[in-house]
Amino acid sequence: MNATPQRGLTLPELLIALLVFAMISGAAVYALRLSVEGREQLETADKDIREFQIMRQVLKQDFSGVVKRTVRDDFGNELPAPFLGGKGLSYRLPVEGEQSLLVFVRCGWENPDNRAPRSTLQAVEYLIKGGDFVRRVRPYLDDARGQPRTDRVLISGVSDVEVGFFTGAETSSGPQFLDLWPMPQSNWAPEAIRLTMTTKRFGKVEQLFWLGEP
Numbered sequence: 001m002n003a004t005p006q007r008g009l010t011l012p013e014l015l016i017a018l019l020v021f022a023m024i025s026g027a028a029v030y031a032l033r034l035s036v037e038g039r040e041q042l043e044t045a046d047k048d049i050r051e052f053q054i055m056r057q058v059l060k061q062d063f064s065g066v067v068k069r070t071v072r073d074d075f076g077n078e079l080p081a082p083f084l085g086g087k088g089l090s091y092r093l094p095v096e097g098e099q100s101l102l103v104f105v106r107c108g109w110e111n112p113d114n115r116a117p118r119s120t121l122q123a124v125e126y127l128i129k130g131g132d133f134v135r136r137v138r139p140y141l142d143d144a145r146g147q148p149r150t151d152r153v154l155i156s157g158v159s160d161v162e163v164g165f166f167t168g169a170e171t172s173s174g175p176q177f178l179d180l181w182p183m184p185q186s187n188w189a190p191e192a193i194r195l196t197m198t199t200k201r202f203g204k205v206e207q208l209f210w211l212g213e214p
Contacts, residue, residue, distance in 0.1 A: 048200075051155050055133065063210075064211075066083065066106055069082055069105040069141065071143065084104070085104075085163055086163050086164070086178075088180040089103060098128065100127045101127055102125065106121065118140055123141050128158065129151070131158060133154045136149055137152075157199065158199055161195075163195055163196075164179055164196075165193060165194075187213075187214040190214075191212065193211065
């Protein structure tokens with residue numbers, strides 16, 4: 001009994017098979033690319049969220065340790081108040097590319113066994129530098145020419161940064177904030193601070209920090 005001869009694919013059938021294979025391959029590659037891009041987006045979003053949370057935590061720690069200690073500038077002059085912020089810093093000579101927001105002293109700067117020749121207090125300044133929200137510190141409380149400074153970028157790509165200080169008054173619209181500290185007939189430090197900024201990831205953000213009654 002003779003075997004039935006095998007019929008090969010015709011050219012149209014071969015072309016259709018190749019087309020189906022190309023479509024399936026293309027869909028698989030597209031799905032893989034979406035998966036990779038989605039993972040990269042998640043990693044970027046996670047990085048931005050962690051950066052924002054760390055910034056808030058650093059601010060909260062600094063504000064919780066604010067102390068009444070007035071320092072001197074690099075000319076030896078005593079600053080007008082132990083806590084300065086917003087337009088209260090307008091007396092300082094402007095620095096190109098920088099906008100100073102807050103200047104104060106905090107406690108709790110660890111110095112195990114007093115190994116470093118410094119205090120456990122720390123002079124802190126918050127500023128905007130080239131679109132970055134920066135925390136600046138120095139080894140010693142009183143400033144001096146040539147004293148090194150350490151800048152830490154807490155969050156990048158910010159704009160429209162404003163700082164407000166609780167006046168102690170409230171109206172029907174809520175607590176009242178002004179854009180300078182110290183204010184006339186005020187305590188040495190504000191009870192609360194409002195910080196607003198526009199970020200690339202979260203848009204406009206408003207944060208409130210409670211310092212407590214000085």
